[in-house]
Amino acid sequence: MAEFIKLYEKGTDMRKIEQIVSCLRDGGVIIYPTDTVYGMGCDIHNARAVERICQIKGIKPNKNNFSFICNDLSHISDYAKVSTAAFKLMKRVLPGAFTFVLDGNNRVPKVLSQSKKTVGVRIPDNVIPRIIVQELGNPIITTSIHDDDDVLDYPTDPELIFEKFQNLVDIVIDGGYGKNIPSTIVDATNDDFDIIRQGGGYLD
Incomplete structure (x- = not known):
């Protein structure tokens, strides 16, 4: 059975964060808050855990459409190609309720x-997933949890x-x-910045 861990953005308990990070390093799957909807995730580099989320x-x-959470902009450039215009836009609106689609x-x-x-890359305006990623040293998968409710x-x-x-899962x-x-999805593969899905974030 999963562990149920209470965490708050103010005064985040680092002992609990370390427990969560240890779980992720061991291939665990967690459910966590973001600035939009709750997400399910694992260490981006643990293929077995990614397959478990797919199950x-x-x-x-091979049909997954997962995004991942980074803790800052420099982390994004480790995994994606970011144009100067895209960097400026992301710097302006992140952390925030956006998913940027990049090459x-x-x-x-x-x-x-x-x-x-x-x-798809996210830097949510919620310190909990960002500090988990920071302590883990890798991005974590983010996929929204859907409800059966009509x-x-x-x-x-x-x-x-x-x-x-x-x-x-292992931890909620x-x-x-x-x-x-959900987050607003922005196509940033070119500098037109087309909105694929309008969600909680707004580009002024």
Whole structure:
């Protein structure tokens, strides 16, 4: 059964963070808060854990459409090609409720890049996932958790999320109620910056 760990953005408990990071290093799968909806993730470099998330979500690994969370802009350039205009835009709006689609480079793990050349990258405006990534030293996968409810697309109550996923993942982080609006997806593979999906972030 998964562990249920309460974490708050203010005064983040580093002992709990280390417990979560240790779980990720061991190939664990976690559920965590972002600035939008709750996400499910693992260490980007652990192929077995990525495949496990695919099983939980019922998708084929080569059909995945995962994004990953970085803790700062310099981290993004380790895995993706970023134009000067894209860098300026991301610097202006991140951390924030955006997923930027960029051309990936050869550091992107094959399990994420075998069916496409682009990657989705997030720096959420929530210190919890960012500090996990910082302490881990690698990005973590982010894929939204969907609800079976006809009214809500995404579950927002961490206790209900735990009830549903307690036998499927290793840790569920309670970071308070989540939102029901996903991130805004921006195509930044060229400098037109087309919005693929309008979500919680707005480009002024």
